Amino acid sequence: MNTYRLLEHTADMGVEARAETLPELFRQMALGLRQIMTECADIRPQLSLLVEVSGEDREELLVNWLGELVYLLESRSFLPATIEIDELGDTLLRARVRGERVDPERHHLEREIKAVTYHQIRVESGADGWSAQVYVDL
Numbered sequence: 218m219n220t221y222r223l224l225e226h227t228a229d230m231g232v233e234a235r236a237e238t239l240p241e242l243f244r245q246m247a248l249g250l251r252q253i254m255t256e257c258a259d260i261r262p263q264l265s266l267l268v269e270v271s272g273e274d275r276e277e278l279l280v281n282w283l284g285e286l287v288y289l290l291e292s293r294s295f296l297p298a299t300i301e302i303d304e305l306g307d308t309l310l311r312a313r314v315r316g317e318r319v320d321p322e323r324h325h326l327e328r329e330i331k332a333v334t335y336h337q338i339r340v341e342s343g344a345d346g347w348s349a350q351v352y353v354d355l
Contacts, residue, residue: 218346221249229336230328231352235345239275240302242340242347243282243310247300250283250330253353254290257324260298262315269311275340279351282310283333287353290330294319328355 219241224231232249236242251260270285272278289295297316304311319326331354340349 219245221245221252223249223252224350224352229334229352229354231337231350233348233350235348237346239342239347240305242349243279243305243312244300244302246279246283246349246351247286247297250286250333250353251297253328254287254330255296255324255326257296259323260296261317262298263317264295265313265315266295267311268314269309271309273308275307276335276338278308278310279340279349280333280335280338282312283351283353286314287330287333289314290319296324330355 219236221232221234224233230253232246234242234245236245268285270281272281295316297314299315301313334352334354336352338351
């Protein structure tokens with residue numbers, strides 16, 4: 218049941234995910250974001266980063282979480298390979314992200330993400346688990 222898919226929108230792209238738990242939902246959203254950035258599957262877990270973000274609610278927390286992953290790519294040329302959510306509440310997320318620096322010979326960056334937006338954002342729980350949707354500005 219843990220899945221994500223990409224959504225197309227004029228000048229934007231989105232990620233929609235479903236998962237059994239909230240931590241897995243946030244992990245799936247990050248994997249979807251990574252696929253927007255690069256379709257490369259050969260990312261090695263050579264470096265480990267601790268990531269902590271906060272937000273006023275789950276939606277802002279999701280935007281800040283994905284925004285931090287975009288920032289790591291822009292500032293450190295860091296691509297995530299694996300993601301472990303250590304702690305996740307309504308307003309705080311702590312995760313261990315393993316990956317490596319971009320290697321131009323192995324990693325082709327598909328798209329540049331300018332920002333993670335609040336456009337049509339949602340994080341919801343239901344009888345069959347969790348779902349979320351977010352769009353990014355390209």
